[in-house]
Amino acid sequence: MDWGFILERTFSTMLGVEVMVFAMAAVGLNIQFGYAGLLNFGQVGFMAAGAYGLGVTINYFQWSFAVGILFGVVYSIVLALILGVPTLRLRADYLAIVTIAASETIRLFVRWRQMKEITGASEGIGGFADPFYDFALNPFNPGQRYDFGPFSYLGRDLWVLTVGWILLIVMVLLVKRLMSSPWGRALKAIREDEDAARALGKNAYMYKLQALMLGGVIGGFAGMLQVVQKGSIQPDTFNPVITFTIWAILILGGPGRTWSPIVGSMIYWALISFLENVLRQLPDGPAGALEDTIKLSDFNISQLRFILVGLGLLLLARYRPQGIFGSREEMALNDR
């Protein structure tokens, strides 16, 4: 086994597009669940809203890339309002039901054949991302390969990563600032006890709606970055598994902590990459044994790594339920 190669792959994954996109979506979810206590089980719906806001605006309406971004934001806000206005006055579980249903509705709607002209139905949208790479400030040549020590990136990916990571760091710092402000304090109070916050003059409904919108817009940006990197929008990539992965990442990092989305995402994807590369390079002995017992083939490896990560999450829930950054004492207070 080539451990150098395995570690190299693992580390380059940690700075990769998947880590960045999922961390960003988790930053949004962290505002909603970690700080405001909102159960949003449809974060992928916000990613789709951002992605299609961008793609449809450019491809169907033939407007510019900048207007596309604006519409990605607008779609995310509109989705938050549609989901939040009727449900946020009700008990917390209603939002959970509505969000998970809405995210699937969005996916099925955009892949509907009647929508072919606008959303491209099941084939999706392509050819909208070029302005992003042709942007004047882009110092990289999209087609060229750039080497950094052992790591090698295509110029195209390097530009996405540069923009994405800067955006992600700015968003995390923004959240950090917000949560140490009186606004964040009121939000946390609403998470702890809505009635107490109301009795002290806080409009809980408005705060929750703002949190849903803000987290949704950040999720929308994650969706936009993802499809810009891919160069196309495929409706079926916006499936509920994405939402659950974002949840796993947030819980891994520890909800309600500033840097947990980034660290959670890094650990999650590094683990996936590490397991995949290890399984692919098993020496003949163990590989043969696995093939005989659980029919492990190249094809099954991608399944098995998720099974193993799931097992890891199970152990985390048992032995470190507060996540990487969370404090166990703080978590225990919740049970009283």
Add this chain to the structure above:
Amino acid sequence: MTADETIANPIAGVFDDVAATPGSAKPDPIIVADDVQRRFGGLLAVNVDHLEIQRGSITALIGPNGAGKTTFFNLLTSFDKQDGGRIQFDGADITSVPSYKLAKRGMVRTFQLTKALSRMTVIDNMKLGATGQVGESLWKALLPVWGAQEREIEERADALLERFNLTHMRDEFAGTMSGGQRKLVEMARALMTEPKLVMLDEPMAGVNPALTQSLLGHVKGLRAEGRTVIFVEHDMDVVRDISDWVVVMAEGSIIAEGTPDDIGANQEVIDAYLGAHTDSDFFDDIETAVAAEAGSPERRGDES
């Protein structure tokens, strides 16, 4: 109780000329409720024809379990919607004003089941209480415009923690505190709103006798500062000790009003509690009735 006796009562004598009848007029009411009703299905849970609460007084709201005290409390604070009637606070109609706006107008409440915000520190609990915070707007929170106000709020919070002997808990999570300390934090936090009217729902429930004395002192302190206090309470010793005026509810209606002495002699009240005529001392009887209802005779034992 010796220390408490020194706390001044600025409204002593105000009730001398007030009739001890349900719905009687007060010289300077801060709350006026008219025809307030709340129905749960076929049950008329609250049916208050007329009630005035004297400004600056400590008014106790008592009554057997299920009398509608807490529901009436929720109606006064807009935590529940009345099916009919009108409520005035400080001269303005607040019938359909949402609960969060009442804090800004000077009305604040606490809860029967204490609502300490567990996973926030005590000082953050306190700072939350301040109204009119610039940094509570999403946009302004990002700008450097709330720092000065935050420092002013923190000073006020620290002063209140000092007054309630909670300074040592300042940076602890509220969830780590004892039940009694939570009651104190909840009351101190309510004071951060600088209220004219403080509404306490069973402030002494589950608090040990030593802390009860301290809480009583704090409630009298509110009156000494010119604030109005309305509280729901089951412990008749407490009611007799601190209230200037007592309002008795039974089956949703107000059946009696008066000074603690008037109420002690009121046959209708005794009937409401015991459902039978009796000539023994009222407060002892109520205590027994309440203790039996709560299934906790120990509570009386604690005090002796």
